[in-house]
Amino acid sequence: MxxxxxxxxxxxxxxxxxxxxxxxxxxxxxxxxxxxxxxxxxxxxxxxxxxxxxxxxxxxxxxxxxxxxxxxxxxxxxxxxxxxxxxxxxxxxxxxGRSQTNALLTRAGDGSSPLRKTTPLDARVRTPWPGQKSATGRRRQKLPPGVRAEWTRDE
Amino acid sequence: MSDSTPQRNVIALLPEACTSCMVCVRECPSWCISVESHVEEVSEEGARRPRTVNVLDEFTIDYGLCMYCGICIETCPFDALAWRDSFDYSSGDRQGLRQDAVDLSRWWPTGS
Structure with a gap:
């Protein structure tokens, strides 16, 4: 229950x-x-x-x-x-008000916050998305889920 | 869950039911499915103009990437994907974990 x-x-x-x-x-x-x-x-x-x-x-x-x-x-x-x-x-x-701690998983001093929505998903930007294609062969403009347009522009 | 419900062991494909709609490919969180297809025109007697249909060329699941979430099976609008009980498809190399439409459709009838 x-x-x-x-x-x-x-x-x-x-x-x-x-x-x-x-x-x-x-x-x-x-x-x-x-x-x-x-x-x-x-x-x-x-x-x-x-x-x-x-x-x-x-x-x-x-x-x-x-x-x-x-x-x-x-x-x-x-x-x-x-x-x-x-x-x-x-x-x-x-x-x-607590003692600061070293990073557990991210590289120290990296400064990125992996679970924030604003953090670019590098692998998702670089890897070709299999869902990009459509059955008719036309390329769709749609980005993969979770990938923001501004991350892809500076590639 | 009844005893007859298949475990999440392998995903079987029924290629005849697949319309290459790409829903599973786009919903897959681990991007492990790829679909190749083309469009054909089918003329039917009495029809005013030919109908266009998607024809499936290749359907691949990379079990090295798959996380067995089952979202592809849940979202498939045509029930072309289903769980089967088999689990003995390990491979000594990375490419051996990529199963194409022939491999995946082999699981469909019995799951063994």
Whole structure:
């Protein structure tokens, strides 16, 4: 059986207070924390669970996609450490008030955020897309899914 | 899932059902399917003008790239693709994992 948890949208300055309030209600374990880039907006999302029951709370906060930053919750939830580290590396979100960490998977100092929609997908730009052709042999102008027109112009 | 539902082991092709519409090729997240086709005109008696049909020339799945998500099977509008139970098609080299229309249609009847 799947159980849906309502998403609670909160402001960045209430992030820590709302998370600790959830913990006070029993949801004191970080199941996961990640970010969602919808191209229009950037969100950070955390799923807090109550291990004693099936209850959980999902908190979401919209960030400034140009300079994404939010307070770290690792002081209250040590289990968030790994997730914040990964989210910082993959989405370029700065978690304030925690020790900075080395990159796990990307090259250090690269500065790219692989899971942001604005990051060019190099392999997808360079590899010929098998879906480009149509049955009639005419080349379609359509780009492969996820590839933006501006990435292909400077090739 | 009943016991008769095939596992996600190999994708079988029914070339007669394929219209070369390219839906599977474009939906495939790992770009492992390629389709070659051409257009032919078919004259039918009583028809005002000949009908154009797509004719499938080649259909290839690269199992070295395939991630067995099944999106091609889900999206195929003509049920030309289906899961089959066979799994013994390993290969010693990279090219051996590319299966063409003949290879893929061989899985269709029984899956063995």
């Amino acid at each position: 799947t159980q849906t948890t309502a998403i609670i949208d909160i402001a960045a300055d209430e992030w820590v207070a709302t998370c600790t309030a959830s913990a006070a209600r029993g949801c004191d374990v970080v199941d996961w924390l990640t970010a969602v880039d919808t191209a229009e907006s950037l969100f950070v999302v955390v799923h807090l669970v109550d291990p004693g029951s099936s209850r959980s709370e999902m908190l979401r906060c919209e960030l400034n996609s140009e300079r994404p930053e939010i307070a770290s919750i690792t002081s209250w939830f040590p289990g968030a450490d790994w997730h914040e580290r990964e989210t910082h590396e993959m989405f370029g979100i700065d978690f304030l």
